[in-house]
Amino acid sequence: MRQLPYFCRGEVVKGFGRGSRQLGVPTANFSEQVVESFPSDISTGIYYGWACVGNGDVHKMVLSIGWNPFYKNTKKSVETHIIHTFKEDFYGEILSIAIIGYIRPEKNFDSLEALISAIQEDIEEAKRQLDLPEHRKLKEDNFFHPPGGKIVNNH
Numbered sequence: 001m002r003q004l005p006y007f008c009r010g011e012v013v014k015g016f017g018r019g020s021r022q023l024g025v026p027t028a029n030f031s032e033q034v035v036e037s038f039p040s041d042i043s044t045g046i047y048y049g050w051a052c053v054g055n056g057d058v059h060k061m062v063l064s065i066g067w068n069p070f071y072k073n074t075k076k077s078v079e080t081h082i083i084h085t086f087k088e089d090f091y092g093e094i095l096s097i098a099i100i101g102y103i104r105p106e107k108n109f110d111s112l113e114a115l116i117s118a119i120q121e122d123i124e125e126a127k128r129q130l131d132l133p134e135h136r137k138l139k140e141d142n143f144f145h146p147p148g149g150k151i152v153n154n155h
């Protein structure tokens with residue numbers, strides 16, 4: 001698997017609307033274009049890292065890359081759950097992420113409850129990992145804070 005961290009930026013687009021409605025965990029989905037441009041040596045699975053929306057603050061995140069076997073999606077998706085409560089949706093905004101570490105492969109589950117509890121464990125694991133000094137320092141990376149530069153949505 002590719003050496004991490006991997007840095008990536010892209011517009012937030014609509015998915016199936018299941019994240020918040022069925023799982024209680026909204027995920028900001030990247031466009032098909034960004035998904036296709038993802039390096040093939042980043043394997044599918046669940047990851048942790050840092051994320052920021054537009055020029056906003058940098059927050060902890062968990063990321064799902066793949067076909068969501070529980071839902072049997074036919075298209076690969078790359079979805080970020082930011083561990084922060086936002087006042088509003090941010091479709092159309094630019095999401096910047098740093099993928100830092102791998103948690104586990106994507107799995108199928110016998111029930112929605114089992115998927116939800118696996119996701120909750122992923123969130124706890126991400127919080128623990130990102131508190132480690134070597135991971136915490138990437139929050140301050142220039143990728144998130146371009147010197148003198150603003151991140152603009154061109155769409």
Ligand SMILES: Cc1cc2nc3c(=O)[nH]c(=O)nc-3n(C[C@H](O)[C@H](O)[C@H](O)COP(=O)(O)O)c2cc1C
Nearest residue numbers: 015016017018019062064068069070081106107122
């Ligand atoms: C931390 C995390 C772990 C996930 N793990 C799995 C998994 O093991 N299997 C799976 O089918 N989907 C997994 N998902 C993906 C969810 O099924 C997906 O985010 C949900 O269907 C929402 O999709 P939507 O954005 O299209 O609404 C995970 C999502 C997150 C954020």
Ligand SMILES: Nc1ncnc2c1ncn2[C@@H]1O[C@H](COP(=O)(O)OP(=O)(O)O)[C@@H](O)[C@H]1O
Nearest residue numbers: 014015016017019020026027028082089090091
């Ligand atoms: N903490 C958060 N993490 C990710 N997205 C969030 C968060 N809070 C609100 N959102 C909004 O919720 C949307 C994702 O919800 P979701 O139910 O997964 O819908 P979709 O299927 O369209 O991706 C994001 O695109 C974003 O606008």
Ligand SMILES: [Mg+2]
Nearest residue numbers: 015019027028
């Ligand atoms: Mg989503």
